[in-house]
Amino acid sequence: MSRYQATSLVYGLARYTLLAAFAIAAVAPFYWMVITSVKPVQELYAGKMPLWVEAPTWKHYAELLETYMFPRWFWNTIVVAVVSTAVSLVLGSLAAYGVTRTGTALVRQLTRVVLVTYLVPRAMLMIPLYQFLAALRLLDSQAGLVLAYLTFTVPFSVWLLIGFFQGIPRELDEAALIDGCSRMQALVRVVLPLARPGLVAVTVYTFSLAWNEFLYPLVIIQSDAQKPLTVGIAALQQGDVFAWGPLMAAGTLAAIPIVTFYALIHRQIVAGVTAGAVKG
Amino acid sequence: MAGSTAAVRQERLGASRWAGLPGLVFVLPAVLVVLGVVGYPFVEGIWLSLTNRTVASEGHFIGFKNYANLLHSAVFLKTVRNTLVYTGVGLVGKLVLGMAVALSLTRVGRGRDLLGALLLLPWIIPTVLSALVWTWIFDDTSGILNYALVRLHLVDRPVPWLGSSALAMASVILVAVWRETPYFGLSLLAGLRSIPQEQYEAASLDGAGTLQQFRYVTLPNLLGLILLVSTISVVQSAYDFSIVYILTRGGPVGATHIFSTLTYEIGFYVGDLGRAGAVALTAFPIFGPLMFYIARSLERREASL
Numbered sequence: 001m002s003r004y005q006a007t008s009l010v011y012g013l014a015r016y017t018l019l020a021a022f023a024i025a026a027v028a029p030f031y032w033m034v035i036t037s038v039k040p041v042q043e044l045y046a047g048k049m050p051l052w053v054e055a056p057t058w059k060h061y062a063e064l065l066e067t068y069m070f071p072r073w074f075w076n077t078i079v080v081a082v083v084s085t086a087v088s089l090v091l092g093s094l095a096a097y098g099v100t101r102t103g104t105a106l107v108r109q110l111t112r113v114v115l116v117t118y119l120v121p122r123a124m125l126m127i128p129l130y131q132f133l134a135a136l137r138l139l140d141s142q143a144g145l146v147l148a149y150l151t152f153t154v155p156f157s158v159w160l161l162i163g164f165f166q167g168i169p170r171e172l173d174e175a176a177l178i179d180g181c182s183r184m185q186a187l188v189r190v191v192l193p194l195a196r197p198g199l200v201a202v203t204v205y206t207f208s209l210a211w212n213e214f215l216y217p218l219v220i221i222q223s224d225a226q227k228p229l230t231v232g233i234a235a236l237q238q239g240d241v242f243a244w245g246p247l248m249a250a251g252t253l254a255a256i257p258i259v260t261f262y263a264l265i266h267r268q269i270v271a272g273v274t275a276g277a278v279k280g
Numbered sequence: 281m282a283g284s285t286a287a288v289r290q291e292r293l294g295a296s297r298w299a300g301l302p303g304l305v306f307v308l309p310a311v312l313v314v315l316g317v318v319g320y321p322f323v324e325g326i327w328l329s330l331t332n333r334t335v336a337s338e339g340h341f342i343g344f345k346n347y348a349n350l351l352h353s354a355v356f357l358k359t360v361r362n363t364l365v366y367t368g369v370g371l372v373g374k375l376v377l378g379m380a381v382a383l384s385l386t387r388v389g390r391g392r393d394l395l396g397a398l399l400l401l402p403w404i405i406p407t408v409l410s411a412l413v414w415t416w417i418f419d420d421t422s423g424i425l426n427y428a429l430v431r432l433h434l435v436d437r438p439v440p441w442l443g444s445s446a447l448a449m450a451s452v453i454l455v456a457v458w459r460e461t462p463y464f465g466l467s468l469l470a471g472l473r474s475i476p477q478e479q480y481e482a483a484s485l486d487g488a489g490t491l492q493q494f495r496y497v498t499l500p501n502l503l504g505l506i507l508l509v510s511t512i513s514v515v516q517s518a519y520d521f522s523i524v525y526i527l528t529r530g531g532p533v534g535a536t537h538i539f540s541t542l543t544y545e546i547g548f549y550v551g552d553l554g555r556a557g558a559v560a561l562t563a564f565p566i567f568g569p570l571m572f573y574i575a576r577s578l579e580r581r582e583a584s585l
Contacts, residue, residue, distance in 0.1 A: 098306025123540030128325030
C-alpha cells in the first residue's frame with residue numbers, strides 16, 4: 001500500500017467515524033422519545049436495560065388521549081397551519097410574481113421591507129403583538145393565532161417563491177401575454193404550474209413553521225381547548241414526574257406529520273424548477 | 281452577463297406593458313398584511329417601551345426610564361451576559377461541528393441524501409418536542425444521561441444538569457448546538473460543492489497539503505457564506521425562546537435567562553408590559569443593522585443565481 005493510499009484510508013475512516021457519531025447524536029434523542037413512549041412505568045424508572053423495552057405498552061398513548069385534550073390540540077394545529085399556509089401561498093405567489101416580473105425600484109423596496117420583517121425576532125414582537133390582538137379582541141382564538149403566524153409565514157413564502165419564480169423564464173409568460181392573457185391569467189395558467197416544486201416547498205416549510213410555533217401561542221392562548229400541540233404538550237411537563245410516558249407519546253405523535261412531510265419534500269425539490277420549465 | 285441581458289429585457293418590458301403599476305398591485309397584498317401584523321405592532325412596541333403600562337393599568341409616557349432602570353438591574357445585566365455566552369459559545373460550536381459535518385459529507389458518494397436527511401432531523405423536528413426530550417435526558421433522578429454516567433463510574437452521584445447555574449447554561453448551549461449544527465452543516469456543504477475543483481488542483485500542484493488547502497482554498501471561498509449563516513444564526517439565537525424556556529425557564533435564579541425568556545417573564549408573570557417591551561428592544565440598535573445586512577446579502581445571493 002502506497003503512502004497516498006494509506007493516508008486516504010485514514011481520512012476515509014475518520015470521516016465515516018465522524019459521520020456515524022453525528023448521525024447517532026442526531027437520531028438518539030428521538031429514539032429515546034419513541035422508546036420512552038412505549039415503556040411501562042416500572043421499566044421507565046427502574047429498568048435494567050434503559051435503551052431497550054422489554055414489555056412494550058400502549059398505555060401512555062391511551063392515557064394521553066383519555067386524560068388530555070390531545071386530539072383537540074392536534075386539530076387546532078392542523079387548522080391554523082393549513083389556513084396560514086394557504087394565505088401565505090396566495091400572497092406569496094402574487095408578490096413573487098410582481099417582483100420578479102417588474103423592475104420598478106418601489107416594488108423592490110417594498111419587497112425588501114417584507115424580507116426584513118421575516119428577520120424580526122419573535123421575542124421582539126411578542127408584547128406588542130399581544131397588545132395588538134387584545135385590541136382586536138382576538139386573544140385566545142384560532143383567528144388570533146393565524147394573524148400571529150402570518151407575521152413569519154407571509155415574508156417567508158414571498159422570499160422563497162421569489163427564488164423559484166426567478167428560475168422560470170420570463171419568455172413563457174410573455175408569450176401568454178402576447179396571446180391575450182391578462183397578467184393574472186399568465187400567473188395562474190403559466191407560472192404557477194411551472195412553479196409547482198416551489199409551491200410544494202413553500203407549503204411544506206410554512207406548514208412546519210406553523211406546526212412548530214411555540215412562543216406566540218404560549219402568549220396568545222389561555223384556554224386548554226384553544227391550544228395548539230406545542231403549547232398543550234409543553235404544559236404536560238408541569239404535571240407530576242410520572243407524566244414522562246404520556247409526554248413522550250404526545251411528542252412522538254406530534255412529530256409524525258412533520259417527519260412525513262419532510263420525507264415527501266425531499267423527492268419534490270430534486271425535480272428542479274428550471275428543468276421542468278424548459279422541458280414542459 | 282446573463283444578469284445584464286435580463287435587466288435589459290426587463291427594462292423593455294417594464295416600459296411597454298408593465299408600466300410599474302400592476303407590479304405594485306401584485307406586491308401590495310403581502311406588503312399590507314406584513315405592515316399590519318409586523319410593522320404596526322413593532323412601532324407600537326417602541327412606544328410601549330417608553331410607557332409604564334402594566335397588565336392592570338394603561339400607563340403613561342415616561343421617556344427612557346424603562347431603559348435606564350434596566351441598566352441598573354442586576355437581572356437584566358446578567359441576562360445580557362447570558363445572551364452573549366449562549367449566542368457566542370453556541371455559534372463557535374455550531375460552526376466547528378457544522379464544518380466537520382460538511383467536510384465529511386462532501387466526499388460521501390452513495391447514501392449522502394439519506395445521511396443528510398438523518399442529520400437534519402434535529403433541525404426539522406419541532407424544537408419544543410426535542411427540548412422536552414432533552415429535559416427528560418437531563419433529568420436528575422431518572423434521566424438516561426445520569427444513569428449512564430453513574431453506571432460507567434464517571435460520576436459518583438447524579439449530576440444536576442439543569443439545576444446548577446454553570447451546568448444549566450452548558451446544557452442549554454449543548455441543545456442549541458445539537459439543534460442547529462445540521463443547518464450549518466448542510467449550508468456549508470452547499471458552499472463547499474460550489475468551489476471550483478481546479479482551485480484545489482492548482483493548490484495541490486503548488487505542494488499544498490490538506491490543511492493548507494483548507495486554509496488557502498476552502499476558507500476564503502466560504503468566507504461570505506460563513507459570515508451570512510453566522511449572522512442569521514446570531515440574530516435568531518440571541519432571541520431563542522423554546523430551548524431555554526422548556527429546559528430551565530431561565531433558571532436556576534436567572535442563570536440562563538436570555539432576552540426572550542426575561543421579556544416573557546416580566547411581561548406575563550410580573551405584568552409589567554412597558555418594561556418587558558424595553559427588554560425586548562434594548563439590543564435592537566445592534567440587531568436592526570444586522571437584519572438589513574442579512575436581507576441584502578440574501579437578495580444578492582438570489583440575484584446571482
